Amino acid sequence: MELALAAAVLGALGYAAGSILQAVGVRGGSGAAALTRSPLYLTGLGVDGLAWLLSLVALRRLPTFAVQSLLAGSLALTVVLARVFLGSRLRRRDTAAVLALVAALGVVGGAGTEQPSPTVGPGGQVALCVAAGLLLLAVLVLRRSGSATFAVLAGLGYSVAALGARALTLPGAWSQAWRVAGEPLAWALAVAGVAGTLAYAAALEKGPVGPATALLWSVEVVVPAVAGFGLLGDVVRPGWWAPTAVALVVVVGCSVVLAGSPAVPEET
Structure with missing residues (x-):
């Protein structure tokens, strides 16, 4: 289970890093032709592909709800990384959503026991x-x-x-x-x-x-x-149904908040 959980977390980090790299890569460029010559943009696409492969590894051992929720955490990572590397503005509700999302993902991670395909x-x-x-x-x-x-x-x-x-x-x-x-x-x-x-x-x-x-x-x-x-x-770990249901709702709600954050890079 540790390997699958690590793959899901690394996949979320990969999606976040890929978004930042692509956002930096499109700065100063114009048109699709310019993007194909941007090393940072192309690296971001490659990191996205690697993140997707990591998600497939996680899905072999963890239930679907756990993997998809953990991957949704990439939005929180994107917001944080954009604040650090791009100087993006972070609203108070973004900070609250990041903290709530991390807590919810902790519940989801605890509820998902290792389950073979x-x-x-x-x-x-x-x-x-x-x-x-x-x-x-x-x-x-x-x-x-x-x-x-x-x-x-x-x-x-x-x-x-x-x-x-x-x-x-x-x-x-x-x-x-x-x-x-x-x-x-x-x-x-x-x-x-x-x-x-x-x-x-x-x-x-x-x-x-x-x-x-x-x-x-x-x-x-x-x-x-x-x-x-x-x-x-x-299946969910026995006794974790109610916390998991609440956590999934929190994940969706926080994803909606963070997706509208000015710290989420625009894509082209």
């Missing part, structure tokens, strides 16, 4: 595959929709990707890794991840980063938690 039946696999396909189709069809719609679609896409990663059966030996390509859940994970990435990019293009990020993380915390309990059999 579940075995999902054919019905569950079909449901995740269909959901991934429909989400990608929605992103491609709903081109004229607003930022909020795309932010929700992004949250749903990343949620399905997280559920697929949690339920994916991996071969016991590296020599058999090629077998993953034949797993339906691997394709669901990939398609849902693409849908989430495209949708979030569209959300940022059509509206401000704060509301889009708030919606994204709200969906990413709530949907995987509910689906994890119902579809994957995730």
Whole structure:
């Protein structure tokens, strides 16, 4: 459990660091072509990718609600790092939200016991595959929709990707890794991840980063938690149901507050 918990925490730190690096990288640049020549911006994208891989490691051993909540803590880290490295303004409610979020994540971390990846039946696999396909189709069809719609679609896409990663059966030996390509859940994970990435990019293009990020993380915390309990059999430590429910609400609320902070870097 210690390894999975460390991976989730490092993943949150990676997302926060990636946001700061990208924010610094876009300063003084103009247009996508300039960004492709910015070492800091490209490093930030690479750190984001590493953070995503760390989240997959965490999902192998921890319940979905715990991992997604810990990853949402990246917003608190982003705000703190932006204050230190970018000199961003920190509101009083931001400070309160950071402290409340840290406390809530402590509860979530304590409630999530180590749980091996579940075995999902054919019905569950079909449901995740269909959901991934429909989400990608929605992103491609709903081109004229607003930022909020795309932010929700992004949250749903990343949620399905997280559920697929949690339920994916991996071969016991590296020599058999090629077998993953034949797993339906691997394709669901990939398609849902693409849908989430495209949708979030569209959300940022059509509206401000704060509301889009708030919606994204709200969906990413709530949907995987509910689906994890119902579809994957995730469990909470005995006697921790009520504190966990309250903590999840606090995580979502603090994410909404922090997403609107002036310390959250604008993305391009």
